[in-house]
Amino acid sequence: EVQLVESGGGLVQPGGSLRLSCAASGFPFSSYWMYWVRQAPGKGLVWVSRINTDGSATSDADSVKGRFTISRDNAKNTLYLQLNSLTAEDTAVYYCARFQTTVGAFDNWGQGTLVTVSS
């Protein structure tokens, strides 16, 4: 069974940092592109960052470029998102998602981890 389990969310002050983790199991993690997608309270889904299978190529949404860093450790089957210089606009549930490149869809999602940026 495919499982994606996020952790690392919480309450952080503006300007602070967090590192999110996503532990993957039940599938060959190193064979899949992975994404972080976020959802602000009461809002829709927005992609944040993506990473290719071996971690050599990443992309970030303009809203987080230069502040967030996606990475992965294929030996540990874990995806990461380092969040720096956080603002209130970054408050959201962050989901890790497995991207199925053959069909262009996210076929498995984690349960999400809530990041709240507030003083």
Add this chain to the structure above:
Amino acid sequence: DIQMTQSPSSVSASVGDRVTITCRASQGISSWLAWYQQQPGKAPKLLIYAASSLQSGVPSRFSGSGSETDFTLTISSLQPEDFATYYCQQSNAFPTTFGGGTKVEIK
């Protein structure tokens, strides 16, 4: 970025009703369109990929159609567990983008 526009933003329906949700892309995306269902407090769940292919395990009352700029998700006979928010997503061009969502509410 390709803009995805869903309509309606919400719909009230009864159990057994046929419900249709529309998604329009700001430019042609071939069939690179997926649909997701999100229950409150839960992660999205893939329903349809490649515009019309049913994800494994998804009930056959869900169907998708369309190509290029105009797409529809149809629920043929609404069940109690179908009351949720539905999102479309395009992956024809980077970055992937989602529609704003359609909330299906109990009438």
